[in-house]
Amino acid sequence: MATTLAPVLSDHWDADRSWTLATYEAHGGYRGLRRALTMSPADVVTTVKDSGLRGRGGAGFPTGMKWGFLPAPDGGPRYLVVNADESEPGTCKDIPLMLASPQHLIEGVIITSYAIGCHHAFIYVRGEVVHVYRRLLRAVEEAYAKGYLGTNILGSGYDLELTVHAGAGAYICGEETALLDSLEGLRGQPRLKPPFPAVAGLYARPTVVNNVESIASVPAIVVGGADWFKQMGTERSAGHGLFSLSGHVERPGQYEAPLGITLRELLDMAGGMRGGRQLKFWTPGGSSTPIFTAEHLDVPLDYESVGAAGSMLGTRALQIFDETTSVVRAVTRWIEFYKHESCGKCTPCREGTFWLAQIMQRLERGQGTSADIDLLLDLCDNILGRAFCALGDGATSPVTSAIQYFREEFEAGCHTPADVLFPPERSALFDYTPRRSGAALAGVHA
């Protein structure tokens, strides 16, 4: 039988006033915390380690192992910081989760903090989602009022403060050390590692930084146990995850499924491609993951299989583009994004994304040169592995993968504008008359 959905985090999103504490409790919420408080912190860590939960923010690092990296307590503070700065193009799972069910995250924060011996936790949410911030602030208020936060939580003697912090618009703050600098009131620029945050994180103290979905997955693991979680997914990619389908599909949206489900299965659930058109290319996990094509429809969407097929599972942000879409236009826009969001700290990324954008823009205008493809690849070679953080590395993914699969479109960029090859109005969801690029005639060079 085909893989089916497995709603855990998304199960009660359609309930009346789903975001309130009362609704969350009516659907089994806070059983995990009660259970955790009867366990030793070390046992909670072990349970999460045994579950095989891996970071849902993109990198896929085992969550329990990350917790285990904290040095032995020295009497000083240690911190949990939740990365809720969801900004990777295509990624749209944490924001709806926090809008619909913020208590899932709050309960996960409390359990995790208890497990790692943290008494002041932070949720760093991007500032561009004011209603999500409202819901989080209100959820924290409700949790304090109910005795889930504050001093002597549920009579356990355990204390926890939780601060929800709004960012101010910077993609780079999704990088965990940049996020910590930002939380300290600085420009959000990544730090040199080591030391890793587990050793010297927030205020140079031992710190765990985890993604929203990772932390929100913890309560059910504590209730159900590691073996319950491992019933879902594959051996090395255990559990459930939110798969976010967007773009040229009939029914885009959030589909929570066991890891290892395929795009073909998800597309079936989502009603197929828009208007029955052909799938051209897609991202398995956001714009920083190399693109896939129709030949990858049956790749199991787990960490290992996607990696073996030449990309990364990332954030399961499945951006889907049909045959009407210019891959050159798509890549140009992604590169402009990386250029805009480069923090400027390291030269390969700051300068590299600037030059990548220049070249992509002239290819999109149909004014590229025959040397541009090699130049792009050479630039990528000088960014990948040489940048300070993953933002620079990620910027090369769309370029190199698009050249790999659609080289002829880049070659066409030497003589024909992308909007002539692929009229933009055909890709849009509504009819309109686009402005044409300046040099619209094929073969005419500026």
Place this chain on the structure above:
Amino acid sequence: MSVEELVPRGEGQAHRTSYDEATRARLDAEAAQIIARYPQERSALLPLLHLVQSEDGYVSPRGIAFCAATLGITTAEVSAVATFYTQYKRHPNGEYTVGVCTNTLCAIMGGDAIYEHLCDHLGIGHDETTEDGKITLERVECNAACDYAPVMMVNWEFFDNQTPASAAEVVDRLRAGEDVAPTRGADKVVSFKEMSHVLAGFLDGRADEGVGAGEATLRGTVLAHDEGWTAPPFPGEDEPARAPRTKTTPKAAGATTASAKPRTGGEQSSAERPVTSEKDASASEQDTKQASADAKED
């Protein structure tokens, strides 16, 4: 905003700001609340800058001086941070920031068309403000709502599934002073200053307004419920992992492929609750369900 308001700081001397006494007292009180949230006061800088925008509508010179004085850092240090983040405005912002997502996915789904149309309609470009001070237009990067593409944000509230016409209608209504409700968010879009006050960490009583989730967010949830798909039950629990919901959609009969007939409401059962009404068990209702299930097979 005049330059005289910025008085260089001498040794051991706090910055002067030109807020009147009552305003300064109010800002000081709120700043104290913000600082109290953090183990180290420097962490308060980002929310303090949001607070400044809630007062002045942008990061004003006097606001920079206020932050510096409050945290005991230099105005250069404050400016260095303020200029790093795109939400901090370096000149007076309109009452509403209208941001059209022109990152790849939204752009291709129509975001470029919406942005171009708004430029023409309003007669302004990126980071420019209409003469009436109402609208500041921006191209924005991905705002984590790709399943609702093309997306527009107004004062960082979601306007999903936009068209050039719908976007133009929104800005027209805003300029006419009407209340406008986002697709997913508060009952109305509040002003830039009010929104900034929320981002400084102060609730405005609107958290319970609006929907929990939009249609796209719920697609998987609703499909799973319709098909009777659930996560495995927790050990020792026969019931589904979550309590039965009060609002149920008609369940597709025969959607499960398990060989043994599942217990109603149990694991692998397509129904979440036993039969409780005549309607549940009526032949015509079963036919409807079957027709619905058949349609899904197609």
